[in-house]
Amino acid sequence: MPRTGLPRAFNRDEAVTAAMNLFWEHGFESTSLSQLRAVMGNISAASFYAAFDSKEALFREAVERYIYTYGDVTDRFRDTSLTSKAAIEQGLRQSARMQTENSHPLGCLLVLSAVKCSPEQHHIQELLAKERERVRGWLKSCIERGVANGELPDSTDIPMLLTLFETFLRGISIQARDHVPYETMDAAITQLMRVWDLSAKTTTQVGG
Amino acid sequence: MPRTGLPRAFNRDEAVTAAMNLFWEHGFESTSLSQLRAVMGNISAASFYAAFDSKEALFREAVERYIYTYGDVTDRFRDTSLTSKAAIEQGLRQSARMQTENSHPLGCLLVLSAVKCSPEQHHIQELLAKERERVRGWLKSCIERGVANGELPDSTDIPMLLTLFETFLRGISIQARDHVPYETMDAAITQLMRVWDLSAKTTTQVGG
DNA sequence: CGAGTTATGGATTGATCATTCTATATATTA
DNA sequence: TAATATATAGAATGATCAATCCATAACTCG
Secondary structure (H helix, E strand, O other), X not given: OOOOOOOOOXXXXXXXXXXXXXXXHHOOOOXXXXXXXXXXXXXXXXXXXXXXXXXXXXXXXXXXXXXXXXXXXHHHHHOOOOOHHHHHHHHHHHHHHHHHOOOOOOOOHHHHOOOOOOHHHHHHHHHHHHHHHHHHHHHHHHHHHXXXXXXXXXXXXXXXXXXXXXHHHHHXXXXXXXXXXXXXXXXXXXXXXXXXXXXXXXOOOOOO | OOOOOOOOOOOHHHHHHHHHHHHHHXXXXXXXXXXXXXXXXXXXXXXXXXXXXXXXXXXXXHHHHHHHOHHHHHHHHHOOOOOHHHHHHHHHHHHHHXXXXXXXXXXXXXXXXXXXXXXXXXXXXXXXXXXXXXXXXXXXXXXXXXXXXXXXXXXXXXXHHHHHHHHHHHHHHHHHHOOOOHHHHHHHHHHHHHHHHHHHHOOOOOOO
């Protein structure tokens, strides 16, 4: 809260959102500072660095903003008021729906915005990998809950099921970018969930 | 075949392969010409431009090289000596195996190396999108063949099945980058293919 | 008003980007 | 050996990159 001095001429909050959308569309490295300053209200370089430490610091803010807004669709994986199956199914459907909306860039920012970058910015890749790992943890906990509450048998191959659903989830980002419509992905999710039912029906076997 | 003049001091073929690996690892835009020249045998800029028109032209050659080498795992989708189910299953397993090998960069070059780029290089994105579309076409033909030869009922929702398998296929690239091991993806594919069996067993219904 | 504080515009930094140029070295062909 | 052709090294091109500097404008507080 700046108390004295010239007040900022642009809305910092709106600027972060605009930056998030640009990073989402073009990725971290391919988004230049001049492009960012343009969408942030045609602000000068001095104004930018008075408000943000660096391009990387802005990116971190943009990622945080994404997680708490569009990225919150994966919260369903943590919703214990639903059955494990419903949590996964709804998480997948919501992700597909959000990533195919045309009111913002297609796909998931956490998957797409730094899938590749120069060696000297490897830590940016790691930042997003850590966020994906968080989602993976929720998905894993959700499946483990399904085993614990009897939805799935004790013999369930948890890493396998986790990978099945997570791989599909990650693929949604590429498919959304390639303009595969939501409805088709939604239908595919319906069939994918039948694997859950098959796992649920399997009688308990001796684990290896 | 140069007949006169000073012969090239570096192996053009090996240089393209080295460039392919660098593009595969870091993507088109994040790979600089100086990095390329370094791995291509510490060649000078003049030598580079004597052998290649531009960075983009080299990238196109690298993509072509990839398609005919590592990328050929998806040829299984076109193998009509197999049942449609076997073609898809083997194509998925081979893709997962190749993309997780540690003798080269992880994931698929066609999916990862230009998923994001600056607006002025949109055509690079489109180049790779077209290659992915080709694979999508093979996958679609494979499923259609399954319907035609009776493996799948006429009521089969082809776009749905296509998207189910393609979304998983695309997800493998992200998962491989995130170091998900081949064995786990292989197990997931086994379960994914059970959806095929369910589709095959479904009695013919009135289509919508 | 004057002192203190902050944001701004605009020029500038040094690095790196892809690409081109010039001069020279080395090959084949006549 | 002379003419021709090609590749080379190394410097230089202009553009753009993220980031910084300086002077000035505009605000609050005393």
